Amino acid sequence: xxEKLLEVVDLKTSxxxxxGEVQAVRGVSFQLEKGEVxxxxxxxxxxxxxxxxxxxxxxxxxxxxxxxxxxxxxxNLLGKSEKQLRAIRGNEISLISQDPMSALNPVVxxxxxxxxxxxxxxxxxxxxxxxxxxxxxxxxxxxSPEERLKQYPHELSGGMKQRxxxxxxxxxxxxxxxxxxxxxxxxxxxxxQILNLMSALKDKExxxxxxxxxxxxxxAENCERVLxxxxxxxxxxxxxxxxxxxxxxxxxxxxxxxxxxRSNGVKERLVPIQGSPPDLLNPPQGCPFADxxxxxxxxxxxxxxxxxxxxxxxxxxxxxxxxxxxNHE
Amino acid sequence: xxxxxxxxxDLKKYYPVKSSSLFGxxxxxxxxxxxxxxxxxxxTFGLVGExxxxxxxxxxxxxxxxxxxxxxxxxxxxxxxxxxxxxxKKYRRRMQAVFQDPYASLxxxxxxxxxxxxxxxxxxxxxxxxxxxxxxxxxxxVGLKKDHLYRYPHEFSGGQRQRVSIARALSVNxxxxxxxxxxxxxxxxxxxxxxxxxxxxxxxxxxxxLFIAHDLSMVRHISxxxxxxxxxxxxxxxxxxxxxxxxxxxxxxxxxxxxPEPDTTIAKRERIVLSGEVPSPLNAPSGCKFRTRCPHAxxxxxxxxxxxxxxxxGRQVACHLYDEEGKIIE
Numbered sequence: 001x002x003e004k005l006l007e008v009v010d011l012k013t014s015x016x017x018x019x020g021e022v023q024a025v026r027g028v029s030f031q032l033e034k035g036e037v038x039x040x041x042x043x044x045x046x047x048x049x050x051x052x053x054x055x056x057x058x059x060x061x062x063x064x065x066x067x068x069x070x071x072x073x074x075x076n077l078l079g080k081s082e083k084q085l086r087a088i089r090g091n092e093i094s095l096i097s098q099d100p101m102s103a104l105n106p107v108v109x110x111x112x113x114x115x116x117x118x119x120x121x122x123x124x125x126x127x128x129x130x131x132x133x134x135x136x137x138x139x140x141x142x143x144s145p146e147e148r149l150k151q152y153p154h155e156l157s158g159g160m161k162q163r164x165x166x167x168x169x170x171x172x173x174x175x176x177x178x179x180x181x182x183x184x185x186x187x188x189x190x191x192x193q194i195l196n197l198m199s200a201l202k203d204k205e206x207x208x209x210x211x212x213x214x215x216x217x218x219x220a221e222n223c224e225r226v227l228x229x230x231x232x233x234x235x236x237x238x239x240x241x242x243x244x245x246x247x248x249x250x251x252x253x254x255x256x257x258x259x260x261x262r263s264n265g266v267k268e269r270l271v272p273i274q275g276s277p278p279d280l281l282n283p284p285q286g287c288p289f290a291d292x293x294x295x296x297x298x299x300x301x302x303x304x305x306x307x308x309x310x311x312x313x314x315x316x317x318x319x320x321x322x323x324x325x326x327n328h329e
Numbered sequence: 330x331x332x333x334x335x336x337x338x339d340l341k342k343y344y345p346v347k348s349s350s351l352f353g354x355x356x357x358x359x360x361x362x363x364x365x366x367x368x369x370x371x372x373t374f375g376l377v378g379e380x381x382x383x384x385x386x387x388x389x390x391x392x393x394x395x396x397x398x399x400x401x402x403x404x405x406x407x408x409x410x411x412x413x414x415x416x417x418k419k420y421r422r423r424m425q426a427v428f429q430d431p432y433a434s435l436x437x438x439x440x441x442x443x444x445x446x447x448x449x450x451x452x453x454x455x456x457x458x459x460x461x462x463x464x465x466x467x468x469x470x471v472g473l474k475k476d477h478l479y480r481y482p483h484e485f486s487g488g489q490r491q492r493v494s495i496a497r498a499l500s501v502n503x504x505x506x507x508x509x510x511x512x513x514x515x516x517x518x519x520x521x522x523x524x525x526x527x528x529x530x531x532x533x534x535x536x537x538x539l540f541i542a543h544d545l546s547m548v549r550h551i552s553x554x555x556x557x558x559x560x561x562x563x564x565x566x567x568x569x570x571x572x573x574x575x576x577x578x579x580x581x582x583x584x585x586x587x588x589p590e591p592d593t594t595i596a597k598r599e600r601i602v603l604s605g606e607v608p609s610p611l612n613a614p615s616g617c618k619f620r621t622r623c624p625h626a627x628x629x630x631x632x633x634x635x636x637x638x639x640x641x642x643g644r645q646v647a648c649h650l651y652d653e654e655g656k657i658i659e
Contacts, residue, residue, distance in 0.1 A: 043516040157606050187379035187543065188587040189603045195589075196602060214517055217589025244593045258521035259591055260550035269528075270550065272521030276486050292518075 005175060005208055006032040006055070011068035013047075013054045022280050024050040024063075026232035032176070032208055037199075039223030039240065040212045041255075045277055047232040048212045049098075052178050056095050057085050073175075091121040094169035098181035100161035104153040111149030114168050121172045136167040140197060159190035163197070170201060177202075178210045183218065195222055216255065220244055225312075228252050231278045231288030238313030248315040251289045287317070295319060333403075334505060334537045335368040335391065340400035340410075342386050346611060358611050360386040362561035363400070365637065370504075373531065373538040375552030375569065377545055377584070379607055382558040384541045388507045391539065392424045393417055405504070422452040425498035429510035431490030435482040441468070442478050445497045452501045467496040470533075471526060488519035492526070499530065508540045512547065520544075524551055545588050549573050554643065557581045560610055560618040563637070566645040577646045577655065580619045617649065625650055 013025040025047040032038055042048045053059050055070055057077060070077045072088065080088075089095075097103050105113060114136070115129035124132070130149065137145030140163040153161060162182060169177055179198065183191040199222060202209050211223055219226050219240060226243055228236045228251065236249040247253040254273040261268050275292040278284055284291070290300040299318045307320040342361040348354055361383040368374040376384040390397045393409060402410040409420055425448075428434045435444055445467060446460045455463070465475060471492040482490055491511060498506050508527065512520040524547065530536060542548050548555060549569045557565045557578065565578040576582045583601040603622045608614055614621050620630040629649050637647045640655030652658050 043518060159606050187607075188545065189379065189583060190606065191589075192587040192600060192602055215589060216517075216591035220591045220593050221589045241593045244591065255518060256591065258518055260546045261592075267550070270521035270525055272525060273518040274522070276488055276519060277516065 003034040004031055005034045005036075005073060007069070007071040008051075008055065009069040009071070011051065011054055011070065012066040013050050013059055014064060014066050016062040016064065020281050023232055023283050024280060025054060026280075026283060027068075028229075028232075028234055030227055030234065030237065032210065034175070035202075035206050035208055036225065037202065037209045037211065037223045039219035039226040040210060040229060041214060041216060041219050041226060042229035043214055043277055045280065046229040047280075048229050049180050051229075052095065052180050052210070052212055055178065056089055056093060058089075058095070087121075090117055090169075090174075091172045092174055093176045093178065094172075094174040096162075096165050096169050096177065096179045096182050098184055100158055100165050100185065101153075103165055104161060106153050108152075109149065110151055110153065110156075110164060114149070114164070114171065117168055118171050132171065133167075136171055137164070139170075139201070140164070140167040141193070142167070158186055159193065162186060162190075162194055166194070166197065166201070170205060170207070173205055174207055176208045176210065178212070180212045181214070182211070184213070184215075191218075198222075216244070216259065228255075231283060232280055233288060233316060235289065235317070236313070236315040238309075242313065248309050248313065248320060249289075249317050250293045250295050250319070254292075254294075332370050333367040334370045334405055335539075336401075336403040337364060337366050337387075337391065338401040338403070339363050339365060340387065340390060340402065341398040342383075342390055342395075343398045356611055359561050359613065360610065361390065362613075364556075364558075364561075364563045366556055366563060366566060368505075368537055368539060369553075371531070371535045371537055372553040373540050373551055375548040375555040376539065376541045376558060377543065377548050377555060378558030379584075380543070381560075381607060381610065383561040383610075384558050385509055387558075388426075388509050388539055388541050392426055392505075392507050393420075394426075422448075422501045423504045424507070425501065425503040425505070426507040426509065427491070427494050427498050427511045429513050431487055431494055431514065432482075434494055435490055437482050440479045440481050441473075441493055444482075444493060445500050448497060448501050463500065464496070467499055470499070470530065471496045472522070486519075487515050488522060491515060491523055495523075495526070495530070499534075499536075502534070503536060505537045505539070508538055508542075510542050511540075513542060513544065520547065527551065545585065557584065560607065560613055562618060562647065563645075564619065564647050566643070568643065571642075571644065577644075577651060578619075578648050579623045579625050579650070583622075583624075617647075 009029050011025055011028045015022040015024060028051055040048045054065055059065055065078060111133060114133040115126060118124060118129040118132050133149060134145045137148055142148055142160060142163055183194050213219060223240050226240045227234050230251050235251050247256055257271040258273055260270060273292050278288045286301040286303050290296050297318060304316050304318045306314040306316050308314050309320055340361055341363050344358045344360055346356045346358050376387060378384050389395055391402055397410055400410060401408050404420055442464060445464045449455055449460055468477060473492055512523050515523060540548060540551055552569045555569045555572050556563045559580050565581050573585060576585050583603045586601045605622050608621055616632050617630040617635050620626040627649060635647045635649045637645050638651060638653055639645050650657055
C-alpha cells in the first residue's frame with residue numbers, strides 16, 4: 001500500500017470582505033499518496049486556488065482557514081508556527097502559481113532569486129548554490145544557464161520564466177509540487193513542453209504532483225486521479241479515465257458535454273450548462289449546482305453527502321443515493 | 330452565391346520600435362507581413378496562432394482601428410484601406426467588434442441602455458421609444474432580461490457582460506463582426522452558451538464573423554474556414570475539418586497535436602513537441618520563418634520564402650515540402 005503523504009479533512013477557508021463572508025472553500029477532504037499525480041479541475045471561483053494556498057498556509061488577511069485539518073506526513077500543518085512552516089514551504093512542498101510574469105521579483109536577477117531558496121533550505125554557500133542553480137536550469141531545459149542567472153525576469157519569455165519557476169520549485173527536491181494553472185498563461189506549443197517537463201521531473205525526482213487547472217484536456221492527459229470542484233466543494237472524485245468516460249455528477253457531465261467534439265463532418269451543437277456559478281457570499285444551503293442542474297429534485301435543497309459509486313469513486317449527488325444504499329461516508 | 334464580403338490583399342502592418350539607447354537605430358516590428366485571404370458572406374473565418382503572431386493586428390486592421398502600412402482591404406468591393414475617418418464612417422456601422430475582456434470593453438459608468446443605444450445614436454437618429462424597442466429585442470436575442478436594462482456593468486458576470494457587448498455590436502445591424510477572443514475570459518461552462526448564441530445570431534441575420542482565438546478546438550467548432558498564422562504570416566488556409574484531420578503545414582501539425590484531448594476514449598495522437606520558442610518578430614529568421622523550429626527544415630527553407638500555393642478546394646499552404654498539387658515533393 002502506498003504511503004499517505006497529505007490528508008486534508010473538512011477544510012473551510014473564508015475571506016471576510018466588506019460585503020460579508022466569502023466562503024471560498026466550504027468543506028473539502030481528500031488525500032494524496034506518495035508519487036501520485038492528482039488533478040483538480042474547476043472553474044474560476046470554485047475554490048481550487050484557495051485550497052492550494054490553504055495547504056501551504058499562505059492565506060492572508062482578510063482570508064482565514066476557519067476549520068479543518070491538513071496533515072502532512074503525519075503532522076498537522078495548521079498548528080505550526082510561521083518558522084516551522086518556512087522549513088516546509090519550498091523545501092518539502094512547493095507551489096508554482098499561474099502567472100510566471102508576476103511570481104518573479106522584477107528587480108532581482110534570476111540567479112539571486114534562485115540561490116536565495118537554495119541557501120535558505122540547503123545550508124550551502126553562495127558558490128555551491130550557484131552551481132546548483134546552473135544544474136537546475138539545465139534540468140528544466142534552459143540553454144546557456146550561466147547567462148540566464150545574470151538576467152532580469154523581463155528579459156525572458158513567458159515559457160522561460162515558467163521553466164525557471166519550476167526549476168526553483170524543485171531546487172530542494174520537494175515531496176510535493178502544487179502547480180496552480182502552470183500553463184494557462186502560455187501558448188499550446190509551450191504548454192506541451194512544460195507539461196512534458198513536469199512529468200519527466202516527477203518520474204525522476206519521485207515527487208507527488210497536484211495539478212490545478214480548468215482545462216479538462218490537461219487533466220485527462222497528465223493525471224491519474226481527479227477532483228472536480230464547484231462552489232467551494234468537491235463534487236466528484238475518481239480515477240481520470242473512468243470519471244471522464246462515465247461522469248457521475250451532473251456538473252462533470254455538463255462540463256464534458258459543453259466541449260466541442262472531435263467528430264468529423266457533421267457539426268454538433270454544443271450543449272452548454274445554463275446559468276452561472278453560485279455566489280459564494282451567499283452560497284446555497286443545498287447542492288451548489290442545483291439551480292443549473294437538469295436533474296434537480298426537491299431533495300437537492302439539502303446538501304448531499306458523498307456517495308460511493310465504486311471502490312475508488314465518490315460523488316456528492318442525491319442521484320446516486322439509491323445505488324449504494326447506506327454505503328456512503 | 331458565396332460572394333466575398335471581405336478581401337485582404339498583401340496586408341502589412343509594421344510598427345517602428347525605438348532602440349533603448351539614444352543613438353541606436355530604429356527597428357521595425359513586422360506584426361503582419363503581407364497576408365492574403367478572403368471571407369465569404371455569411372461564413373465564419375477563424376484565425377489561430379500563438380500569442381504575438383499578429384492575429385489581433387489583422388482583425389484591428391480590417392475594421393480600421395488603426396492605419397495599415399500597405400495593402401488593400403476590400404469590404405463589399407470597396408477598398409477601405411486608405412479611407413480617412415470621414416470616408417470610413419459609413420463602413421463603421423457595417424463592421425462591429427466584440428473583444429476579449431468584457432471587463433475592459435464596457436464603460437463602467439454607463440448602464441445597459443446607454444451602452445447599447447450609443448452606437449445606434451451615432452449611426453442613426455432613432456427616437457428614445459425606438460431605441461428602447463430595439464434594445465429590448467436585442468436583450469432577448471442575447472439571453473438577457475428586461476430588468477437588466479438599467480443595470481451597470483459591475484452588476485453582471487463575465488458571461489453576461491459579453492452578452493451586452495454582443496448586443497451592442499448587433500444594435501446597428503452590421504454585416505461583419507470581428508470576434509477577437511470573445512470567449513477566452515469566460516468559464517468553460519459559459520463558453521458554450523456564448524458560442525451557441527453567436528451561431529444562432531449568424532443563422533438569423535446572416536452576419537459574417539472573423540473569429541480569432543487561441544482555443545483551437547472551439548475555433549474548429551465555430552469556423553467554416555481557418556487561417557493559421559505564424560510570426561506575421563498566414564501559413565495555411567483550409568476548411569476547418571480538413572485542417573484538423575489533415576494538416577499540411579508542419580506548424581499546423583505541431584499546433585494541433587499540442588491540444589490536450591479531454592476524451593480519454595480517443596487514442597492519444599502522436600505529439601509533435603516543438604523545440605524552442607517563437608523567435609522575436611523584430612528578428613525573424615530568413616526564408617521560411619518557421620524553419621528554426623521545423624522538424625522538416627531543409628536548405629531551401631533558409632534562403633527562399635515559401636510562396637502560398639493554392640492546391641485546390643480552397644486550400645492554401647506556404648511550405649517547401651509541397652508542390653502545386655499539394656503532394657509532398659520527394
